[in-house]
Amino acid sequence: MSTNESPEAVNWLNHDEERAWRSYRRMVLAVQAATARDLADVGLSEPDYEVLSTLSELPGRTSTLRDQAAKMRWSRSRLSRHATRMEARGLLRREPDPADGRGCFLVLTDQGMETLEAAAPAHLASVRRHFVDRLTPEDLRVLERVAAKLRDDED
Secondary structure, eight states: OOTTSOGGGSOOOOHHHHHHHHHHHHHHHHHHHHHHHHHHHTTOOHHHHHHHHHHHTSGGGEEEHHHHHHHHTOOHHHHHHHHHHHHHTTSEEEEEOTTOTTOEEEEEOHHHHHHHHHHHHHHHHHHHHHTGGGSOHHHHHHHHHHHHHHSOSOO
16 A cells, blocks of 8 residues: 555455455466476476477467467566577577567477477366366366456457
């Protein structure tokens, strides 16, 4: 709270709103921690998997660094540093982007594709175990509707 604001100006959460907010945060953290742990068991981080899976779905298995950073809601410099580590592991390579002198293309390598294909079954089992199988089909539909209301229009 800003020191310039009076306590009356704060729109505090009521009991139900606070309980819902805290439940949401705990749910996201629990599912994310569990799936991240399972990905780590197969040698990947969540960002690694996001980059690999996104690139695998694109024509030429290629994306601009700018577009990938926007999708992940990361800065270009943060993704560039992460891509450097992935490149050192042979998972992707960079190519110059003639339309953006400061940017580059991220290209999924064959090794990156093989790594993704090897990790996907374990990751999907993890998503099922920690998320999908704990919910009913109606829960999933409701969650999808709620998520659509809360996310930006990036999709």
